[in-house]
Amino acid sequence: MDKNNVMANDETVAARIRGMMKESGAHLEGHFKLTSGLHSGNYIQCALMLRYPEFAAYAGEKLAERLAPAKPEIILSPALGGLIIGHEVARALGVPFIFCERQDGIMKLRRFPHPGNLRFALIEDVITTGKSSRETAQILVEGGADWVASASIIDRRSENTMDEWDLISLWKLSFPLYEEDSCPLCKEGLPLVKPGSRKD
Ligand SMILES: [Zn+2]
Numbered sequence: 644m645d646k647n648n649v650m651a652n653d654e655t656v657a658a659r660i661r662g663m664m665k666e667s668g669a670h671l672e673g674h675f676k677l678t679s680g681l682h683s684g685n686y687i688q689c690a691l692m693l694r695y696p697e698f699a700a701y702a703g704e705k706l707a708e709r710l711a712p713a714k715p716e717i718i719l720s721p722a723l724g725g726l727i728i729g730h731e732v733a734r735a736l737g738v739p740f741i742f743c744e745r746q747d748g749i750m751k752l753r754r755f756p757h758p759g760n761l762r763f764a765l766i767e768d769v770i771t772t773g774k775s776s777r778e779t780a781q782i783l784v785e786g787g788a789d790w791v792a793s794a795s796i797i798d799r800r801s802e803n804t805m806d807e808w809d810l811i812s813l814w815k816l817s818f819p820l821y822e823e824d825s826c827p828l829c830k831e832g833l834p835l836v837k838p839g840s841r842k843d
Contacts, residue, residue: 656705660796660814663701667692674833679771682826685818686838687797689768693727702813703731706766706794709811710736713792715764717741721750721779728796729766743779750778757786767795773808 664670669691675683693699706728715738720729722744733740741755765780770793780790798812801820823829 657814660702660705663692663695663698664689664814667695667698671838674828674835676835676837677771677820679820680823681820682823682828682835683818683820684828685816686836687769687799687816688838689724689728689796693768699727699731700735702728702796704735705813706732706796706811707735710764710792710794713764714762715791716761717758717763717788718766719743719763719779719783720766721775724768725766728768732764732766732794743782750775750782752782758783758788760787760789762789762791764792764794765790766793769797769799770795770810770812771799773800773810 661670664687669688671686671688672684673686675686677683677686693702710732715736717738718729718733718736718740720726720740720742722742726742729742730740739758741752741758743750743752744754745751746753763780763783765776767776770776776793776795780793784790792811793808794811796813798810798815800810821827821829829835
């Protein structure tokens with residue numbers, strides 16, 4: 644495909660993902676406090692979309708297509724958010740899937756042997772700051788594995804953060820984020836909701 648076709652295809656995929664989020668009720672509108680502490684009028688709860696296996700499979704296949712050139716030999720995700728999509732990506736690529744989980748606040752590879760010096764890709768549902776993604780990937784890197792790619796269904800990184808980090812995503816969110824002091828939704832007096840906080 645030439646560059647224009649690739650871009651048109653990316654837009655088609657993003658439109659499908661947006662449609663699936665709406666249809667599954669995963670795209671919530673209101674007044675939300677995100678895990679970063681910032682406020683927003685939009686919140687995406689990916690689990691609501693991923694509960695439909697055909698939607699999860701679609702997202703997994705599209706991420707796998709984009710990851711394939713990096714030739715990952717194993718997929719790694721952090722629990723819980725990355726479990727379903729990581730598994731779908733691994734299935735589409737025909738490679739194993741493993742996950743890390745928090746134990747006493749520390750990310751650990753509890754249930755699996757370290758895969759050694761394999762090439763691995765890190766998969767998440769949503770990436771906001773990338774902090775827990777890095778923490779997760781570091782566990783395999785420290786044992787000699789090669790971190791070749793990262794991907795998430797949604798890229799929610801704010802502008803100018805982690806520009807150096809090459810992240811594959813299906814939908815780059817551009818909803819405005821507000822500091823509490825200058826949040827127009829707070830000024831309107833809309834009740835603030837704190838959805839699914841990342842304490843796990
Ligand atoms: Zn607010």
